[in-house]
Amino acid sequence: MTQVIDFIHDTRFEDLPTEMIHEAVRCLTDTLGVSVGGAQTDMSRIIRSHAVRQFGGTGSHIWWDGRTASPAGAALANGMTIDALDAHDGYKPAKGHVGCGVIPGLIAVMEAEGRNDANELLTSLIIGYEIGSRAGVALHDSVSDYHTSGAWIALAVAALGARQLGLTKAETREAVGIAEYHGPRSQMMRVIDAPTMVKDGSGWGAMAGVSAAYLAQDGFTGAPAITMEAPDLAHFWDDLGQNWLVAQQYIKLYPVCRWAQPPVEAVLALMKKHQFRADDVAEITIETFHEGKRLNTIPNNTEEAQYSLPYAVAVALVRGTIGVDEVTQNGLSDQKIRAITKSIIITETDEFNAVFPAHRIARAILKLKDGRVLVSAPTEAKGDPEVKISDAVLWSKFYDLTVPVIGQDKATSLDKAIQALPDGNNVNRLFSLLAD
Numbered sequence: 554m555t556q557v558i559d560f561i562h563d564t565r566f567e568d569l570p571t572e573m574i575h576e577a578v579r580c581l582t583d584t585l586g587v588s589v590g591g592a593q594t595d596m597s598r599i600i601r602s603h604a605v606r607q608f609g610g611t612g613s614h615i616w617w618d619g620r621t622a623s624p625a626g627a628a629l630a631n632g633m634t635i636d637a638l639d640a641h642d643g644y645k646p647a648k649g650h651v652g653c654g655v656i657p658g659l660i661a662v663m664e665a666e667g668r669n670d671a672n673e674l675l676t677s678l679i680i681g682y683e684i685g686s687r688a689g690v691a692l693h694d695s696v697s698d699y700h701t702s703g704a705w706i707a708l709a710v711a712a713l714g715a716r717q718l719g720l721t722k723a724e725t726r727e728a729v730g731i732a733e734y735h736g737p738r739s740q741m742m743r744v745i746d747a748p749t750m751v752k753d754g755s756g757w758g759a760m761a762g763v764s765a766a767y768l769a770q771d772g773f774t775g776a777p778a779i780t781m782e783a784p785d786l787a788h789f790w791d792d793l794g795q796n797w798l799v800a801q802q803y804i805k806l807y808p809v810c811r812w813a814q815p816p817v818e819a820v821l822a823l824m825k826k827h828q829f830r831a832d833d834v835a836e837i838t839i840e841t842f843h844e845g846k847r848l849n850t851i852p853n854n855t856e857e858a859q860y861s862l863p864y865a866v867a868v869a870l871v872r873g874t875i876g877v878d879e880v881t882q883n884g885l886s887d888q889k890i891r892a893i894t895k896s897i898i899i900t901e902t903d904e905f906n907a908v909f910p911a912h913r914i915a916r917a918i919l920k921l922k923d924g925r926v927l928v929s930a931p932t933e934a935k936g937d938p939e940v941k942i943s944d945a946v947l948w949s950k951f952y953d954l955t956v957p958v959i960g961q962d963k964a965t966s967l968d969k970a971i972q973a974l975p976d977g978n979n980v981n982r983l984f985s986l987l988a989d
Contacts, residue, residue, distance in 0.1 A: 554726065554777070554778075554781055554782045555722075556790060556791075556793060557684070557781050557790050557793065558722045558725050558726060559722070560680065560683070560684075560793045560794055561680060561684065561712045561713075561715065561716055561725060562715075562716060562722060562725065564676060564679075564680055564794070565676065566672035566673070566675065566676045568794075569675075569676060569679060570797065572800070573679055573797045573799055573800060574675055574679075574975050575975075576679075576797075576799045576800045576802075577675045577678045577679050577682075577799060578675070578971060578972060578974065578975065579804075579944070579947055580642055580652050580656075580678070580682065580799065580802060581652075581656060581675075581678060581971055581974075582947065582948065582951050582968065582971050582972075583641065583642055583652075583804055583947055583950070583951065584635060584641055584642065584652040584653065584656050585656070585967065585971065585987070586950065586951035586952075586954040586955050587635050587638050587640045587641045587653075587808075587954060588616055588617070588631065588634050588635045588657075589617060589954055589955045589958050589959055589964075590638045590640065590808065590877050590954040590955075590958065591634045591635055591636070591637035591638035592616065592617040592618070592634050592637075592958070593877070593881075593958060594634075594637040594638065594855060594881075595750075595855075596633065596634075596637040596750045596752075596855075596856065597630075597633065597634040597637045599750070600629065600630050600633040600634065600756065601615050601618050601620070601630045601634070603630075604622045604626035604627065604629050604630035605620050605621075605622055605626070607626070608622045608623045608625055608626020608627075608629065608760075609622060609623065609626070610622055610623035610624075610626065612624050612627070612661075612664070612665035613626075613627035613628075613660075613661040613662075613664045613665045614627060614664065614984070614987060614988035615627055615630045615631065616630075616631050616634060616657075616987045616988070617634075617958075617959070617987070617989070618630075619988065619989065623665075624661040624662050624664075624665040624763050624767070625661075625760045625763045625764045625767070626760070627657070627661040627664075628654075628657050628658040628661040628662075628710065628756070628759035628760050628762070628763045629756045629757065629759060629760035630756065631657035631660070631661065631756070631759075632653055632654045632657045632658065632706075632755045632756030632757075632758070632759035632760070633752075633755065633756030633757075634657075634756075635652075635653040635656075635657065635755065635756075636650075636653050636752045636753050636755040636756060637750075637752070638808045638859075638877065638880075638954075639752075639805070639808050639809055639810055639859040639860075639880075640805045640807065640808035640950075640954070641653045641805065642802045642803060642804055642805070643802060643803050643805070643811060644685075644686045644689065644798065644801065644802055644803075645801075645803060645910050645911060645913070645937070645938075646686075646689075646690045646910060646911065647685075647686055647689025647690050647693065647702070647705070648689070648693065648699065648741070648910045649689055649701065649702035649705070649741075649753060650702045650706075650753060650755060651681065651682050651685035651686055651689070651702070651706065651709065651802065652682070652802070653702065653706075653753070653755040654685070654702065654703060654706030654707075654709070654710055654755040654756070654758045654759040654762070655678065655681035655682065655685055655706060655709050655710060655713065655759075656678065656681075657756070657759050658681075658706075658709075658710035658713060658714065658759035658760075658762050658763050659674070659677050659678060659681060659710070659713045659717070660674075660984065660987070661759075661763060662713065662714045662717045662718070662763060662766065663677075663717055663980070663984075664984055666717055666718065668717055668980075669979040669980045669981055669984075670979065670980070671973070671974040671975075671976075671977055671978050671979055671980050672974075672975075672977055674974060674980050675974055675975065677713050677716060677717070678799075679797075679799050680712065680713065680716070681709045681710070681712070681713050682709075682798060682799035682802065683793060683794075683797070683798055683799065684708060684709040684712050684713075685705060685706055685708070685709035686798040686799075686801070686802075687789045687790055687793075687798065688705035688708045688709060688780050688781070689702065689705040690789055691705075691780040691781070691783075691786045691789045691790075692704060692705045692780050694786065694789070695779065695780060695783065695785075695786055698738070698740055699740065699741045699742055700737075700738050700739060700740065700741060700754075701737065701739040701740070701741045701744070701752075701753045701754030701755075701758075702753045702754060702755050702758065703736060703737040703739060703753065703754025703755050703756070703757045703758025703759075703761070704736045704737055704738050704739065704754065704758060705736070705758070705780065706736075706754075706755055706758035706759060706762065707732040707733065707735070707736030707737070707758040707759070707761040707762040707765065708729045708732045708733055708736065708762065708778060708780065708781070709762065710732065710758065710759050710761075710762025710763055710765075710766075711728040711729045711731065711732035711761075711762040711763075711765040711766050711769075712725065712728070712729055712762075713762075713766075714728065714762060714763050714765070714766025714767065715728045715729075715766050715769065717766075718766055718767070718770050720766070720769055720770055724769045724770065725769070726776045726777070726778075727769040727773065727774045727775050727776050728765045728766045728768070728769035728775070729765070729776075729778040729781060730774075730775035730776035730777050730778045731764075731765035731768055731769060731773060731774075731775030732761055732762045732765035732766075732775075732778070733775075733778040733779065733780060733781075734775050735761045735764070735765065735775075736758055736761045736762070737754045737757040737758055737761065739751065739754040739757070741753070742844070742847065744860070745810075745844070745847050745848060745860060746847060748850055748852075748856045748857045748859070748860035748861075749856055750856055752856065800938065801938045802938060803934070803936050803937045803938055804936040804941075804942050804947055804950075805934075805936055806934075806935055806936055806942070806946075806950065807865070807874070807875040807876075808859060808875065808876070808877060808880050809858070809859050809860075809861075809864075809865045809875055809880065810848055810859060810860050810862075810865075811913060811934060812841070812842075812844055812845040812848055812862070812913055813845065813848050813860075813861070813862040813865040813866075814865070814913075814934035814935075815841065815845070815913050815914055815915035815932050815933050815934050816839045816841060816845075816862060816865070816866050816915035816916075816917055816932070817865050817866060817869045817875065817934075818932050818933070818934055818935060819839075819915055819916060819917035819929035819930075819932035820837075820866055820869050820870055820917045820919070820929070821869055821873070822929055822930075822932065823917060823919060823927050823929050824870070824873070827925075827927055829921060831870040831871045831889065831893065833921050833922055833923070834870065834893075834919055834920070834921060834922070835920045835921060835922045836896070836898075836919070836920040837866065837870075837893070837896065837897045837898065837917070837918070837919055837920075838897075838898045838899075838900065838917075838918040838919075839862065839863075839866060839897060839898070839899045839900070839915055839916070839917055839918075840900050840901070840902050840905065840915060840916040840917075840918070841862070841899065841900075841901060841902075841905055841914070841915040841916075842901055842902075842905040842906045842908075842909040842913065842914065842915075843901045843906050843909075844909065845862060845899075845901075845905075845913065845915065846862075846899050846900065846901045848860055848861055848862035849861070849862065849863065849899055850864070851863070851864070851891075851894055851895060852864050852885060852894075853885070854885070855880050855881050855885070858879075858880040858881075858884065858885060859880050861894070862897075862899060863893075863894045863895075863897035863899065864890070864894045866893075866894075866897055866917075867890045867891075867893035867894040867897065868884055868890055870893060871887065871889050871890050871893065872884075872890075876953065877954070877957075902916075904931075905931070912933060913933060913934060914931045914932065914933055915931075915932055916928065916929055916930070916931050916932065917929040917932070948968070951964075951968065952964055952968075955967065963986065963989075966982075966986060967983075967986050970982045970983040970986055971983060
């Protein structure tokens with residue numbers, strides 16, 4: 554535990570490899586871009602107003618809204634706004650997402666405490682990814698149920714809150730213990746089977762983490778954090794500062810659950826190779842892993858659409874891609890997409906189950922009306938850390954999400970404000986843009 558707390562408090566910008574700083578910029582750009590798209594959803598509108606009413610204050614801004622709330626309230630609203638559009642980065646071994654809670658939690662506390670050092674923002678962001686990624690794997694290894702990202706994001710956010718508040722190392726131990734105890738041990742497969750706005754628990758975890766840091770500052774106790782302190786979990790923490798997990802996050806190309814993206818890529822690859830259209834398809838079978846098979850909702854709203862494998866495949870067949878329009882009313886009202894969604898058969902295989910979560914694999918089998926049967930190769934989603942998407946692709950995604958909502962000029966200003974951070978420019982311009 555001493556090693557972890559030392560890493561939280563003693564890591565400095567100068568200690569970080571240049572390539573990890575660039576990875577932090579990539580993650581920040583991607584996550585803030587997703588927040589712009591997410592702010593257009595009903596889920597975001599509801600939680601933003603809730604934060605203002607129930608977590609009122611002037612300390613931190615609610616992004617893309619103009620209103621303020623307490624740091625805990627802003628972390629809640631902004632984390633859930635990111636989570637409202639399932640297009641944010643993730644860490645495969647943890648079966649979840651770090652940035653969607655760490656970034657809003659960190660910014661909420663920095664803003665409230667008047668911290669405007671750009672290098673500190675990037676350093677803390679990297680620390681958050683390192684703590685969150687390991688806490689997620691440690692939690693999954695030590696408990697029987699599969700909990701949402703919020704359960705372990707809470708520890709990472711508490712750690713960053715402790716750093717920003719200048720807590721002692723003893724107080725930091727209490728903060729992460731409070732966060733682990735109060736973090737939302739929400740059941741991920743429950744929302745997979747019945748998708749609603751609770752989603753991945755990210756905002757709730759960010760809120761719990763921010764609260765934990767402030768509670769520890771006031772003398773509240775909560776140690777130990779089992780996921781950090783249990784001897785049989787120590788191996789997850791031994792390589793802090795050596796094996797940089799911020800570089801091992803995946804980037805999503807589509808705003809749907811990562812588990813639904815391998816069959817999407819499989820179908821798109823078949824379409825590109827064999828030059829057929831959706832109207833040419835008679836039957837569709839998708840082979841995948843167990844968790845992916847459970848994404849079997851026929852959607853009636855955006856939350857269900859983002860957790861529906863057959864819907865994602867149907868959209869890819871009809872429209873050739875999946876964007877924000879496709880997981881909102883524009884796509885949901887498309888009767889051709891809906892008909893294909895209802896016809897898709899999903900099965901699981903021992904082969905694909907055996908390699909999950911390190912690999913999320915699917916195979917598409919399509920029978921065409923002319924009698925041909927097309928079978929894809931075993932396919933994984935694009936954007937995995939083993940085969941990173943280029944900066945050009947990531948920034949194209951950023952502009953695709955932001956320009957339709959905030960316009961080209963503001964999107965460009967946001968991009969420039971993020972990219973200027975490694976040069977030591979302060980965060981004032983970035984925070985001002987988020988607050989507008």
